[in-house]
Amino acid sequence: MDERVSKVLVVGAGPVGAVCALALQQQGIAARVLEAQPEDARADTRTLALSHGSRLILERLGVWAQLDDVTPITRIHISQRGALGVARLSADEVNVPALGYVLPYAALTVALKQTLADAHIAVDYGMAVERIESGTDAATLQVADGRSYAAPLVVVADGGRGKSDPVPKFERDYDQMAVVCEVQTELPHANQAYERFTPEGPAALLPKGDRYALVWTARREDAERIAKLADTEFLAALYRHFGGRQGLFLQAGPRKTFPLKLAYTGSEAADRVVRIGNAAQTLHPVAGQGFNIGLRDAWELASLSGDTAPEALGSAAMLAAYARGRRLDVLGGVGFTDFLVRVFSNDIVPLRHARGLGLLALEVFPPLKAFVARRMIFGARG
Numbered sequence: 432m433d434e435r436v437s438k439v440l441v442v443g444a445g446p447v448g449a450v451c452a453l454a455l456q457q458q459g460i461a462a463r464v465l466e467a468q469p470e471d472a473r474a475d476t477r478t479l480a481l482s483h484g485s486r487l488i489l490e491r492l493g494v495w496a497q498l499d500d501v502t503p504i505t506r507i508h509i510s511q512r513g514a515l516g517v518a519r520l521s522a523d524e525v526n527v528p529a530l531g532y533v534l535p536y537a538a539l540t541v542a543l544k545q546t547l548a549d550a551h552i553a554v555d556y557g558m559a560v561e562r563i564e565s566g567t568d569a570a571t572l573q574v575a576d577g578r579s580y581a582a583p584l585v586v587v588a589d590g591g592r593g594k595s596d597p598v599p600k601f602e603r604d605y606d607q608m609a610v611v612c613e614v615q616t617e618l619p620h621a622n623q624a625y626e627r628f629t630p631e632g633p634a635a636l637l638p639k640g641d642r643y644a645l646v647w648t649a650r651r652e653d654a655e656r657i658a659k660l661a662d663t664e665f666l667a668a669l670y671r672h673f674g675g676r677q678g679l680f681l682q683a684g685p686r687k688t689f690p691l692k693l694a695y696t697g698s699e700a701a702d703r704v705v706r707i708g709n710a711a712q713t714l715h716p717v718a719g720q721g722f723n724i725g726l727r728d729a730w731e732l733a734s735l736s737g738d739t740a741p742e743a744l745g746s747a748a749m750l751a752a753y754a755r756g757r758r759l760d761v762l763g764g765v766g767f768t769d770f771l772v773r774v775f776s777n778d779i780v781p782l783r784h785a786r787g788l789g790l791l792a793l794e795v796f797p798p799l800k801a802f803v804a805r806r807m808i809f810g811a812r813g
């Protein structure tokens with residue numbers, strides 16, 4: 432059998448797997464990455480919202496300097512349709528240059544690919560991992576062409592899309608889908624993002640270049656119909672749904688839909704195997720938490736690996752310490768996101784009033800505002 436042995440194997444060269452490999456190298460630990468897609472595969476068109484904390488991670492890895500398609504969010508406007516209560520957050524109030532950054536997934540993928548190549552990190556493209564066998568001293572990966580790879584630590588960052596993924600410990604189907612596309616509004620965005628809660632689900636407008644990236648959450652049975660509306664009907668429906676804070680919606684790009692759910696699998700998998708990023712937790716995008724938690728997973732795992740004696744890398748004690756260290760941040764993000772979706776996606780009158788009061792409190796009570804903003808930027812330890 433042709434078996435290659437490495438110190439750390441990373442399954443998946445998505446943003447979380449790539450960041451993990453780069454951060455491990457900064458800790459002096461060589462990683463090998465296996466990616467199912469071919470090297471020249473075109474990344475899809477999704478848009479990502481990065482927190483300021485994620486920017487700091489990408490800066491330390493030399494990735495941020497390579498990104499040129501980034502739009503800062505300096506203000507966020509939060510409201511609910513058909514009820515009182517508005518909250519506004521601004522970067523100045525939290526003393527950060529921006530509350531977040533919007534960029535195409537494809538741009539981040541290209542920058543990460545280049546940084547991995549510059550750092551001479553081995554990435555085997557077109558290698559879909561079929562099976563992971565865990566053992567006492569090492570875990571072994573079987574890939575489709577019959578080759579196998581072994582390492583004392585295997586990091587699964589396959590986005591939760593692997594063939595042998597375990598059943599999540601906790602799942603919630605929100606019966607919602609996201610309709611995403613770019614839209615042009617009558618008024619310039621001036622780097623302001625919007626989060627508007629409606630009984631059918633939240634709608635977000637994220638400044639992207641000279642346009643907005645729209646994430647319109649709808650009930651599953653409505654989403655496909657909305658996505659297929661002709662442009663003029665779509666723009667009119669969006670105006671009715673979102674309101675006129677940005678003037679008219681003038682133009683919309685091609686629409687896509689994606690399912691929204693909560694799936695919490697956790698980092699613990701088997702001996703010598705750890706799960707990070709979307710492979711460990713897939714979140715609703717309402718609070719922009721999922722992707723940023725994934726980057727913190729990668730960063731914290733690499734830091735802990737650097738602090739672990741080489742012979743203990745991937746040991747049960749190390750993986751348990753990692754799970755313990757991540758619990759507060761991950762479960763905090765999962766709970767906060769789930770709370771927002773469930774409390775805001777309905778039209779129950781007492782809840783509507785309570786939400787209005789909550790938004791008012793956020794608006795007028797600066798310490799609460801700073802508390803919420805810092806947790807959204809830096810996670811539970813913010």
Ligand SMILES: Cc1cc2nc3c(=O)[nH]c(=O)nc-3n(C[C@H](O)[C@H](O)[C@H](O)COP(=O)(O)OP(=O)(O)OC[C@H]3O[C@@H](n4cnc5c(N)ncnc54)[C@H](O)[C@@H]3O)c2cc1C
Nearest residue numbers: 443445446447467477478480559560589590689708709722
């Ligand atoms: C359709 C879709 C749309 C989304 N849109 C948004 C959005 O608009 N805004 C937002 O903030 N977030 C969005 N998200 C979430 C965001 O994309 C994720 O949080 C983020 O990509 C997670 O990064 P990751 O590296 O963990 O996983 P991924 O980005 O999914 O990367 C996983 C990588 O692993 C590879 N892989 C999978 N299986 C294997 C295998 N068996 N062997 C080897 N490699 C494998 C994949 O090819 C991929 O490169 C979206 C997610 C999806 C699925």
